[in-house]
Amino acid sequence: MAEYKILHDKSNCFYETYERKGELRNQTHYCPGCGHGNAHKLIAQAIEQLGIQDRTITVSPVGCGVFAYYYLDTGNIQAAHGRAAAVATAAKRSRPDSIVISYQGDGDLAAIGTAEILHAANRGENITVFFVNNGIYGMTGGQLAPTTPVGAKSTTSPFGRDAHNDGYPIKVCELLSALEAPVYLERVALGTTKQIMAASRAVKKALENQVKGLGFSLVEILSPCPTIWKLSPVAAQERVRDEMAAIFPIGVYRDRTREAQPYPAPKPAPPAEQIPAILGIESAEGVIEAAKPDRPVDWRIRVAGFGGQGVLMLGEVLAEAGLEAGLEVSWLPSYGPEMRSGTSNCHVRVGTHPIASPLVTKPNVLLALNEPSLKKFLPTVEPGGWVLYNGESIPEGIQVRGDVNMQAIPFTQLADELGEAKAGNIVSLGALLELTGMLRQEAVDHALAHLVKSTRWLEIDRQALKAGRRAAHAREAERAEVCQ
Amino acid sequence: MKPQLIKGNEAVVKAAVLAGCRAYYGYPITPASEIAEAAAYYFQQTGGHFIQAESEVASVNMLYGAASAGVRAMTASSGPGISLMQEGVSYLAGAELPCVIVDITRGGPGLGNIAPEQSDYRQVVKIGGHGCYRVLVLAPNSVQEMADLTTLAFDLADEYLTPVFVMADGFIGQMMEPVTFASEVRKVTTPDWAVDGTAERRKNLVASIRIEADDLEKHILHLDAKYKRAEREAVRYEAFMAEDADLVLVAYGIVSRICKSVVEQLRGEGLKAGLLRPITLYPFPEAKIRQLARTASVFGCVEMSTGQMIEDVRLSLEGRKPVEFYGRCGGNIPSEEEVLRFAREVLKRSTPVVVSEEVVHG
Numbered sequence: 001m002a003e004y005k006i007l008h009d010k011s012n013c014f015y016e017t018y019e020r021k022g023e024l025r026n027q028t029h030y031c032p033g034c035g036h037g038n039a040h041k042l043i044a045q046a047i048e049q050l051g052i053q054d055r056t057i058t059v060s061p062v063g064c065g066v067f068a069y070y071y072l073d074t075g076n077i078q079a080a081h082g083r084a085a086a087v088a089t090a091a092k093r094s095r096p097d098s099i100v101i102s103y104q105g106d107g108d109l110a111a112i113g114t115a116e117i118l119h120a121a122n123r124g125e126n127i128t129v130f131f132v133n134n135g136i137y138g139m140t141g142g143q144l145a146p147t148t149p150v151g152a153k154s155t156t157s158p159f160g161r162d163a164h165n166d167g168y169p170i171k172v173c174e175l176l177s178a179l180e181a182p183v184y185l186e187r188v189a190l191g192t193t194k195q196i197m198a199a200s201r202a203v204k205k206a207l208e209n210q211v212k213g214l215g216f217s218l219v220e221i222l223s224p225c226p227t228i229w230k231l232s233p234v235a236a237q238e239r240v241r242d243e244m245a246a247i248f249p250i251g252v253y254r255d256r257t258r259e260a261q262p263y264p265a266p267k268p269a270p271p272a273e274q275i276p277a278i279l280g281i282e283s284a285e286g287v288i289e290a291a292k293p294d295r296p297v298d299w300r301i302r303v304a305g306f307g308g309q310g311v312l313m314l315g316e317v318l319a320e321a322g323l324e325a326g327l328e329v330s331w332l333p334s335y336g337p338e339m340r341s342g343t344s345n346c347h348v349r350v351g352t353h354p355i356a357s358p359l360v361t362k363p364n365v366l367l368a369l370n371e372p373s374l375k376k377f378l379p380t381v382e383p384g385g386w387v388l389y390n391g392e393s394i395p396e397g398i399q400v401r402g403d404v405n406m407q408a409i410p411f412t413q414l415a416d417e418l419g420e421a422k423a424g425n426i427v428s429l430g431a432l433l434e435l436t437g438m439l440r441q442e443a444v445d446h447a448l449a450h451l452v453k454s455t456r457w458l459e460i461d462r463q464a465l466k467a468g469r470r471a472a473h474a475r476e477a478e479r480a481e482v483c484q
Numbered sequence: 485m486k487p488q489l490i491k492g493n494e495a496v497v498k499a500a501v502l503a504g505c506r507a508y509y510g511y512p513i514t515p516a517s518e519i520a521e522a523a524a525y526y527f528q529q530t531g532g533h534f535i536q537a538e539s540e541v542a543s544v545n546m547l548y549g550a551a552s553a554g555v556r557a558m559t560a561s562s563g564p565g566i567s568l569m570q571e572g573v574s575y576l577a578g579a580e581l582p583c584v585i586v587d588i589t590r591g592g593p594g595l596g597n598i599a600p601e602q603s604d605y606r607q608v609v610k611i612g613g614h615g616c617y618r619v620l621v622l623a624p625n626s627v628q629e630m631a632d633l634t635t636l637a638f639d640l641a642d643e644y645l646t647p648v649f650v651m652a653d654g655f656i657g658q659m660m661e662p663v664t665f666a667s668e669v670r671k672v673t674t675p676d677w678a679v680d681g682t683a684e685r686r687k688n689l690v691a692s693i694r695i696e697a698d699d700l701e702k703h704i705l706h707l708d709a710k711y712k713r714a715e716r717e718a719v720r721y722e723a724f725m726a727e728d729a730d731l732v733l734v735a736y737g738i739v740s741r742i743c744k745s746v747v748e749q750l751r752g753e754g755l756k757a758g759l760l761r762p763i764t765l766y767p768f769p770e771a772k773i774r775q776l777a778r779t780a781s782v783f784g785c786v787e788m789s790t791g792q793m794i795e796d797v798r799l800s801l802e803g804r805k806p807v808e809f810y811g812r813c814g815g816n817i818p819s820e821e822e823v824l825r826f827a828r829e830v831l832k833r834s835t836p837v838v839v840s841e842e843v844v845h846g
């Protein structure tokens with residue numbers, strides 16, 4: 001009997017026996033001569049050589065390679081068809097010290113998963129992709145792949161791939177090399193021993209790049225599928241060497257491994273006790289609870305106007321001031337199609353009673369900052385309620401309601417006189433406070449200080465509040481005179 | 485902590501960070517976009533990461549990757565995006581991965597509109613993906629609950645090893661109310677089963693595949709047992725003046741608040757109305773509904789849809805009592821006045837019956 005010297009032992013990165021496989025635990029499920037087997041070997045070897053077995057996570061999506069977890073003694077995640085690059089992205093971001101491999105077929109990567117691979121590459125994810133291109137859908141029994149050669153028959157191109165019907169084979173390395181981020185893109189083949197040795201170097205390099213933190217690396221592996229191609233293992237290898245390599249030229253498409261800088265490490269997490277402050281959550285310690293009003297109040301306010309008049313902001317100030325005053329509050333914006341048409345309105349509730357519905361369909365306060373809003377909401381105001389309209393007088397054609405308190409004050413004009421027409425919303429707030437005594441001045445001051453970040457605007461808003469109060473006071477005085 | 489006035493969508497994010505969530509993946513869509521925006525702002529400052537994914541398909545698969553790696557992860561979207569995520573949700577359920585998905589619902593079908601609707605009930609609660617699985621679904625009706633139920637969602641996801649949805653209509657997402665947040669950040673440990681790229685967890689595998697029929701059947705039955713346990717242990721609801729009510733309104737989300745107002749008004753008039761608000765839409769408060777059926781003479785389901793949850797109400801009742809429906813859709817909200825009218829009519833139609841004991845099968 002001849003003596004053999006074993007030059008390449010089975011890599012330690014393979015399981016000794018394939019327990020997850022069920023039957024036939026000493027052999028793989030791959031067909032004789034299948035390129036997947038060789039690709040696995042190269043990957044296992046590289047992992048072993050780089051000493052990264054404990055850190056490695058292999059992501060295997062659907063295709064003949066989905067069972068990579070039978071064999072590779074690494075962490076394993078089986079993913080949905082086409083989504084390996086997205087799964088790998090998040091596994092790596094979640095565990096930056098791990099080494100993440102995305103192992104994908106051509107249907108997986110270049111058809112159903114095109115978006116995911118393109119964007120993972122474009123973000124420069126620090127993952128390693130092994131792309132096994134066998135020009136066919138192996139697992140499902142030989143349908144057309146995005147990489148099937150023109151003219152080649154498959155079960156779904158029974159007359160041969162017709163470029164007018166099916167397009168042309170997609171060249172993934174060429175495609176991805178149009179992107180800025182990838183550091184390393186190489187196409188190798190499993191057609192000859194020499195090619196396999198070159199493939200081995202590429203596989204190792206692609207993993208090493210990740211270990212160094214350089215970014216996105218992809219190795220496309222032209223690979224035989226003797227079963228579907230209906231060729232012997234040897235003839236299938238020859239086809240890889242002669243036919244596939246002619247369509248998909250072997251070579252390096254991107255190599256920035258020398259000049260690439262390692263990605264900066266993710267920012268360390270702040271100490272847990274600092275996180276509430278980062279989130280803007282303040283301790284209740286030392287907060288003095290505001291004195292509740294001595295009688296029940298229930299303000300149901302509708303603010304409405306054009307977009308840009310600060311309708312939503314005005315509502316927010318009211319709600320914030322209500323909260324400051326120790327009341328129950330809610331603020332609900334109109335959003336959606338209405339927003340586009342240039343009008344804006346919000347529902348605000350401020351009261352002593354817990355708020356059931358935040359919707360205000362029968363307001364007892366209407367702040368109408370433009371005419372359409374007055375028209376639209378005036379009929380909904382509850383008898384005895386307040387209506388403040390932004391104008392010199394109630395426009396003609398609008399029936400003045402005797403059962404509500406209606407005031408027309410030119411808020412925008414008054415704000416304009418202060419130098420900022422946009423502060424008209426706060427002028428109207430001043431008038432509202434003066435007329436109704438709804439909220440204490442300090443609560444409103446607090447709310448404004450909380451919401452208005454610019455000191456210039458805060459000053460303008462303070463002036464606007466005063467101007468609103470003055471105007472309302474004058475109106476009331478006039479009214480009193482008329483009544484006498 | 486000091487209460488703060490905050491939008492529902494933002495409250496979700498702060499609560500998630502406090503719950504120890506450190507991974508967010510999402511694609512913008514109104515009315516859920518503020519969640520992605522707040523996550524982009526806060527996650528990166530708190531030791532987490534944020535990726536604006538290329539699609540909801542990618543988002544949900546990123547969720548799968550992060551959950552596999554054993555970190556608390558979330559995404560958020562609305563109807564059209566949730567539709568796209570359904571394949572991934574099936575994989576997450578199959579692989580028993582915990583994560584949180586927030587759905588801020590809008591009008592459909594197709595592009596529909598961005599106004600609030602409750603028409604994702606079927607695709608979320610009754611599941612929209614393939615296979616025998618369920619997802620737990622929490623339905624907040626206030627901004628405080630947007631925070632509290634987000635926290636709960638992460639805990640339930642870990643307990644049941646399954647995706648948990650927080651489903652709220654556009655109004656609950658967009659409105660502002662005062663919220664008191666937790667004072668401390670939750671400490672999260674890496675689960676034993678995670679695939680995290682360490683020596684001690686190297687042998688781990690996350691997969692939804694089970695090639696042999698017997699294996700898959702066993703797996704499915706194991707999943708089913710979890711759901712049965714949730715049906716026994718995880719049900720939440722709010723019953724408001726329901727115990728002696730002739731008419732029990734059933735509503736969730738913003739509609740439940742309108743209904744609460746209606747119940748208060750009807751009670752003020754001496755009419756016996758009550759409200760049952762499911763907080764968990766799955767598991768659904770079936771037993772509670774059957775219990776209320778002993779005393780109520782009629783149920784009234786109010787939804788912002790043409791009637792989706794009503795199917796669960798009917799299934800729960802098993803024909804014991806009639807169920808009437810009032811719904812608005814397309815972005816319209818049933819107003820208090822409309823619901824009042826509906827409730828009064830229903831009450832008028834149904835003469836309260838005294839139920840003798842043998843008719844009742846709790």
Ligand SMILES: Cc1ncc(C[n+]2csc(CCOP(=O)(O)OP(=O)(O)O)c2C)c(N)n1
Pocket residue numbers: 062063064065081104105106107108109132134136137138139140145
């Ligand atoms: C969403 C979805 N669509 C279709 C399939 C069926 N399917 C499984 S593998 C596969 C093609 C695999 O081809 P490829 O990625 O080239 O891998 P190969 O088997 O050739 O290595 C298809 C279409 C699936 N699993 N999921």
Ligand code: SF4
Pocket residue numbers: 029030031033034035036064134138139224225226227228
């Ligand atoms: S069908 Fe082709 S790709 Fe699949 S195992 Fe067999 S040879 Fe390999």
Ligand SMILES: [Mg+2]
Pocket residue numbers: 105106107132133134135136137138145
């Ligand atoms: Mg293939």
